[in-house]
Ligand SMILES: CC1=C(CCC(=O)O)c2cc3nc(cc4[nH]c(cc5[nH]c(cc1n2)c(C)c5CCC(=O)O)c(CCC(=O)O)c4C)C(CCC(=O)O)=C3C
């Protein structure tokens with residue numbers, strides 16, 4: 001590979017000390033035979049009811065057993081490589097997943113064998129939560145443990161900060177909402193509501209999301225909800241500036257799983273559509289701010305299920321785009337790498353953000369997004385690895 005020839009082992013120029021970027025994602029099935037083993041990987045030890053698993057399996061089978069997430073990650077890889085090349089960054093980009101091939105452990109092994117010693121990690125999850133942050137750090141720790149057992153010299157892995165409020169993540173979504181409003185019939189456009197959606201999680205997980213000082217009680221939602229509300233506000237405000245209309249908005253949830261007696265964040269998007277319709281809303285734009293690409297949770301839960309619900313109600317809806325492989329997102333990733341590289345060199349770092357919360361932390365503190373049963377997690381203050 002040509003990048004191996006041109007990259008000194010220690011990394012060079014503005015990316016120093018990094019010598020590689022790892023795109024860390026969820027993974028998804030690539031055909032019907034993959035669906036059940038994929039779901040087994042996702043739900044191992046998580047207590048998801050069998051009925052729910054059967055149902056989710058049907059979502060995948062309905063699309064030929066193929067999740068769109070892998071193709072979307074390949075597009076993002078291309079966008080990142082192009083952006084880095086266009087800006088003279090000599091930083092090879094790798095890809096590994098939690099739940100499907102290419103598996104994280106295999107990618108990390110390949111990286112070590114390629115001589116990568118200091119790795120920046122971008123997870124395809126923008127917000128704080130156990131599922132979106134610590135679980136990826138646990139996956140990194142598991143992969144490092146495997147490589148250690150194999151006698152390999154371990155690289156250092158640094159997870160890049162949360163980017164929910166990075167302008168390169170938020171601005172493409174603002175454009176998307178404006179476009180979706182334009183796509184609605186003109187007579188309902190001005191009255192349209194914005195339904196910002198994200199993945200529901202157990203309220204107990206939401207309350208303990210983010211650093212300990214941001215934890216809440218009683219279902220208030222912790223950093224997870226606070227960060228989503230911040231992004232929603234920024235988007236709604238900018239859409240109002242651009243369209244001249246202050247569209248009413250609310251943060252709602254989707255893709256609930258788990259046992260029915262366990263409280264998860266509510267309301268669900270489908271119930272919300274029904275309530276809005278009952279209250280006389282003329283149209284709704286669904287804005288999936290919780291997701292980085294139009295993967296199965298978007299394609300099924302919003303574009304199929306919620307859209308069918310709206311049709312049944314006679315409520316016009318549109319669904320706005322996720323950031324995907326937008327060049328502005330690739331640029332944001334470059335900025336995040338350069339920012340963290342400066343921090344690691346002990347130099348001042350320029351941090352971009354929008355909204356009210358400021359740039360998120362580089363290193364997760366002890367107690368950040370705790371697991372129900374504590375396990376080793378890499379790339380945080382409590383990492384057992386350097
Ligand atoms: C916060 C969050 C994100 C957003 C942040 C991020 O992107 O990471 C996310 C993303 C995703 N979730 C995905 C798929 C699934 N998630 C499940 C289950 C769960 N998700 C949870 C949370 C999240 N999930 C939770 C608390 C559970 C319960 C079980 C557990 O505690 O782990 C299940 C099991 C069946 C079910 O119950 O739905 C599946 C199949 C896919 C791939 C889609 C594709 O294939 O295109 C993606 C990107």
Ligand SMILES: [Fe+2]
Nearest residue numbers: 131199255297
């Ligand atoms: Fe999920």
